[in-house]
Amino acid sequence: MSFATTAPSEVIRDFAREVARDLALVPKQIQSKYLYDALGSSLFESICRLPWYRITRAEARLLTRRASEMVAPIADPVTLLELGCGSGEKVALLAEALRNRRRRVAIHLIDISPTALELSERTLGALEHVSVVGHRATYEEGLRHAARERPPHGGLLVLFLGSNIGNFDSPASQEFLAEIRRALRPGDGLLLGADLVKPVDELMLAYDDPLGVTAAFNKNLLVRMNRELDANFDLKAFEHRAVWNPIDRRVEMHLVSARPQTVSIAKSGVDVKFEDGESIWTESSYKYQPREIVELVSSVGFESHAQWIDPEARFALSLFVAE
Numbered sequence: 001m002s003f004a005t006t007a008p009s010e011v012i013r014d015f016a017r018e019v020a021r022d023l024a025l026v027p028k029q030i031q032s033k034y035l036y037d038a039l040g041s042s043l044f045e046s047i048c049r050l051p052w053y054r055i056t057r058a059e060a061r062l063l064t065r066r067a068s069e070m071v072a073p074i075a076d077p078v079t080l081l082e083l084g085c086g087s088g089e090k091v092a093l094l095a096e097a098l099r100n101r102r103r104r105v106a107i108h109l110i111d112i113s114p115t116a117l118e119l120s121e122r123t124l125g126a127l128e129h130v131s132v133v134g135h136r137a138t139y140e141e142g143l144r145h146a147a148r149e150r151p152p153h154g155g156l157l158v159l160f161l162g163s164n165i166g167n168f169d170s171p172a173s174q175e176f177l178a179e180i181r182r183a184l185r186p187g188d189g190l191l192l193g194a195d196l197v198k199p200v201d202e203l204m205l206a207y208d209d210p211l212g213v214t215a216a217f218n219k220n221l222l223v224r225m226n227r228e229l230d231a232n233f234d235l236k237a238f239e240h241r242a243v244w245n246p247i248d249r250r251v252e253m254h255l256v257s258a259r260p261q262t263v264s265i266a267k268s269g270v271d272v273k274f275e276d277g278e279s280i281w282t283e284s285s286y287k288y289q290p291r292e293i294v295e296l297v298s299s300v301g302f303e304s305h306a307q308w309i310d311p312e313a314r315f316a317l318s319l320f321v322a323e
């Protein structure tokens, strides 16, 4: 498989339009969903294996130990729907916990990255009691399609793992959780993985690792724009920076211009000027207190069922049931 896969024309059209719009904002920004082309998804899988990025291992530990409790409230036949599935290894742990119910499990995978979908489909291919449908779509589009395709009977468990919720600011997270609730029926579930506030030095190592893998993940956005949007970003003239914003309790990732420069992005129809030290804000990762997660999700029509915390990495998995 080649890393430089060509995206369909409508994906490139949206990318070009949103880049032009968001680089005109102050501060300049690009939505984090664009970090995940084929190479971006592979680099993210490498980040998950770094000793300093503990989210994936913490969540997998909780799922391995408690998956049966997590699926227990959901009625048969169960449909699992994962938003932003990545490698599919976590949904596989939940599907495994459903095996002893002796019913087929339908799994809907929603991810903007074709590479993530391929990886997940391969991971789940080993499980003979599941049937898998992949949706290459944004969370919102995929949720709408998958909710329409679910069977009339049985329960649906939505998985929003890996602290993907942390990429949304507070109003947007509440709005998106309400959208999830509207797609569900009473008795359906939401399993939400969220990273907790922890010492700043730990957070900095997770988002600016000594091997430079996170820097490569961030800078690959420039490579992607050069390839897909006919841009002329000079990769040597931008640096990866992660900063902890204590007021908003989020880690921000930026691409910082190392000199004054103008970059042309042909397919977006713009020439973008950068001052020395000016940045493009590419991702936010909000960090939570356990109680905040319960309050946030309960405010949009869910009842809190249980919360499991990994004390080592300070990571929470919270299970909610739609009222």
Ligand SMILES: C[S@@+](CC[C@H](N)C(=O)[O-])C[C@H]1O[C@@H](n2cnc3c(N)ncnc32)[C@H](O)[C@@H]1O
Residues within 6 Å of the ligand: 032, 033, 036, 041, 044, 056, 083, 084, 085, 086, 087, 090, 110, 111, 112, 113, 116, 137, 138, 139, 140, 161, 162, 163, 164
């Ligand atoms: C941080 S990774 C987490 C993957 C996996 N959930 C895990 O816990 O390891 C985020 C995943 O969500 C996908 N993604 C990011 N933003 C998205 C969006 N707005 N709509 C759909 N998928 C998105 C990415 O392609 C990536 O596979």
